[in-house]
Amino acid sequence: MSPWNDPRVRSFVFQGFLILVIGFLIYEAVDNASDNLRRQRIATGLGFWDSPAGFPISQSMIFYSETSSSYGDAFLVGLLNTLLVAAIGIVLATVLGFTVGIARLSKNILVAGIARWYIEIIRNLPLLLQLLFWYNAVLKALPGVRESAALPFSSFLNNRGLFMPKPLPGAGFDYVLIAFFVAVAAAIGFRIWARRRQERTGLQAPVGSVTLALLILPASLVYVALGGPLTFDVPTAGRFNITGGMVLQPEFLALLFGLVIYTAAFIAEVVRAGILAVSRGQTEAAFALGLRPNLTTKLVIVPQAMRVIIPPLTSQYLNLTKNSSLAVFVGYPDLANVFTGTVLNQTGQAIEVVGITMLVYLTISLGTSALMNWYNSRKALVER
């Protein structure tokens, strides 16, 4: 047999050849790039990191000043803004997605129909178009400051954003928080106690209503007892401006609305598929054993549906996070906008800036995946 007909020899030769080709391409790319950078006199390295940025950012969760902050600070502001919109977006999209997904399966024709049309329309329109719609056609089209729409709780909505009262915790508000956290601990304790008691005696406890009561009552009682140690800085409409309170800017709202509504439509389908994946036989077996529908849902359907739901849900979370980089089209200062936008323009160091940004998104995405995979592996079915 000629050695050329030996599959091991063949695969060795092919792979060796492939490595050579890839190595050559990488060498050429790096060589070319450094050559061109030198010729155009573009600096390399991270020297720009501590240089003054000199440009304003419209929304910042940390101190940032146009005059004194560095590119590094701008990076941090962008990163925090990305994480903010992604975190809030994931929570809201999950709540909305599960609600719509369950509504889609409702026996009520109207509820199921609305959910179905919501999913069909939102899922089939490009996200960018939806973001532009929310920003330009809804939020920017709102009346100006003087004609602000007054909302409940002294809030105002106009084309500069949503103005809301800003809570100012007074003396003693710490005790309200302490009462709340103690109550949360107590609720967890009650759950454990109720489970142990059921194992021991078979008696069931109203865990749901007790938890709800614990979450609301102690904190409210302490709050009232201390005479309401929380004041609000209420926004007031002046002639040209609204002063006081806090504001959610239209850029942030448009991006959040767009991402939440878009992603929720996909999550709704994931949830629906997960519930439908649990066979009818499971419900019948539970019914035949005398389990009521609510217990069947809790003990039989949800645990099985979650296994189907979690992996695609993870990829929806990743999609939402990555899609938040479309912020640049509505002017929200997220990482992609601030860093690969303004910072890149000013420094010209495309390789470093884009590279860092890629690393950041990779880290966020892989972190989310790792967390969800860990959760999934704990819930996975045992077969064989």
Added chain:
Amino acid sequence: MTNTAPAGLKPAKLTHETAIEMIGVNKWYGEFHVLRDIDLTIARGERVVVCGPSGSGKSTLIRCVNRLEEHQKGRIIVDGVELTNDLKRIDEIRREVGMVFQHFNLFPHLTILENCTLAPIWVKKMPKKDAEEVAMHYLTRVKIPEQALKYPGQLSGGQQQRVAIARSLCMSPKIMLFDEPTSALDPEMVKEVLDTMVALAEEGMTMICVTHEMGFARQVADRVIFMDQGQIVEANTPDEFFRDPRHERTRLFLSQILH
């Protein structure tokens, strides 16, 4: 018993009290008339085998007994309780009636032991330890106590079906329904499941069993019922049923399944 069911539809052992009574039961799936005027009385402790061609309504018949299917006309009285839309009554009946399915329908996310203790814990409000004792008792009876901590996916079909029987027995039902319990099994596993059912029958459990295992029918049934097109065509003791079927349709069916 006041209904005037024709001979053969009355229980074979009249000395017992009634476990299930069906009077003029009708059911439709849309236009399809799946059960037509079913009159059937089953005594406590009686073992009834239901057979018939596919689509004859035999599964639907027993699924009406524990309200997995709703009947639209007629009356069904189980253990002295009439099935209506009253949820309390449905709960009551489901607690007394166990059911074994063709595809086992074990809960794949729970261990064998948890499969067996789920309903006792949540429906009968049993302490976990007691429920586990009961479960181990029945798992021992179906001869697989050593599998208790495995998951359904790790068991063979025959083992899974025996677990399903044990799971039903943990609720101490008065009546057991079997919906083609051996149809989804590999041939070499049919016997272990049938043996379990025979043992159960010998202990005096009231059983309705939809099956084509005619050997099982001969061995344990008090009555064999043949259904076709939603009707009970013929009901008789196994001896008579197999030796001298009265109706042409029964004869045809038997000639097809008894080679």
